Amino acid sequence: LAKTTQPISMDSYEGQEVNITCSHNNIATNDYITWYQQFPSQGPRFIIQGYKTKVTNEVASLFIPADRKSSTLSLPRVSLSDTAVYYCLVDPPQGDDKIIFGKGTRLHILP
Amino acid sequence: EAEVAQSPRYKITEKSQAVAFWCDPISGHATLYWYRQILGQGPELLVQFQDESVVDDSQLPKDRFSAERLKGVDSTLKIQPAELGDSAMYLCASSPARAYEQYFGPGTRLTVT
Numbered sequence: 001l002a003k004t005t006q007p008i009s010m011d012s013y014e015g016q017e018v019n020i021t022c023s024h025n026n027i028a029t030n031d032y033i034t035w036y037q038q039f040p041s042q043g044p045r046f047i048i049q050g051y052k053t054k055v056t057n058e059v060a061s062l063f064i065p066a067d068r069k070s071s072t073l074s075l076p077r078v079s080l081s082d083t084a085v086y087y088c089l090v091d092p093p094q095g096d097d098k099i100i101f102g103k104g105t106r107l108h109i110l111p
Numbered sequence: 112e113a114e115v116a117q118s119p120r121y122k123i124t125e126k127s128q129a130v131a132f133w134c135d136p137i138s139g140h141a142t143l144y145w146y147r148q149i150l151g152q153g154p155e156l157l158v159q160f161q162d163e164s165v166v167d168d169s170q171l172p173k174d175r176f177s178a179e180r181l182k183g184v185d186s187t188l189k190i191q192p193a194e195l196g197d198s199a200m201y202l203c204a205s206s207p208a209r210a211y212e213q214y215f216g217p218g219t220r221l222t223v224t
Contacts, residue, residue: 032210036213042215043218049212096167099159
C-alpha cells in the first residue's frame with residue numbers, strides 16, 4: 001500500500017506562494033500522484049495530477065522529482081478562499097493497490 | 112456541467128435500524144467509489160466498482176455493509192444494522208476510469224442515535 005505523509009497544517013498570507021510537500025516512499029511504477037482540495041461539508045475537488053517532472057494547470061503546479069518518492073503542490077498567489085484541506089494521494093491505474101486519502105494538510109490563509 | 116447525485120443529503124436513524132444511500136454517477140463514468148469520512152479525517156475508501164464489478168471492498172465492514180451497482184450505472188450502499196460509530200459523511204465519486212480525476216457528490220451525512 002502506497003501511503004502518503006503530509007504536514008498536518010500550514011499557515012500563509014494572501015498573495016504568497018504556498019508549497020505543500022507530500023512523501024510517498026512506496027509508490028509503484030505505474031501509480032499517478034493526485035491532489036484534491038476539500039472545503040467543510042463538501043466533497044473533495046480535483047486540483048491536479050501528475051506522473052513525473054512538472055505539471056501545471058490554471059490553478060496549481062505539481063513538481064515530482066525523478067525518484068517519485070515525493071511531490072510538491074504549488075499554489076501561486078493564494079487568497080483567503082484557498083483556506084481548505086489539501087490531500088495528496090497515490091492513484092493506481094490497475095492492480096490490487098487501493099486509493100488511500102491521508103489526513104491531509106489544513107491550509108489556513110491569513111489576510 | 113454534469114454532477115454526481117446523492118440522496119438523501121441527511122439521514123438520522125436509530126441504532127440497529129437499516130439505512131440506504133443512493134448515488135448516480137456522471138453518465139459514462141465506469142468507475143464508482145464509496146467513501147466514508149469521519150469529521151477531521153480524510154475520506155476512507157469503502158468500495159470501488161469498475162462497471163458492475165467490485166475492484167476493492169477490503170475496507171467495507173461486510174457483516175453490516177453492502178454495496179451494489181447492478182447495471183453498472185447507479186449504486187446503493189446499505190448499512191444493516193446501523194451502529195453509533197457509523198455516524199459520518201458518506202461520499203460517492205465517479206471517474207471515467209481508474210486513476211482519472213474523481214468527481215465527488217455532495218455526500219450524505221448520517222447520524223446514528
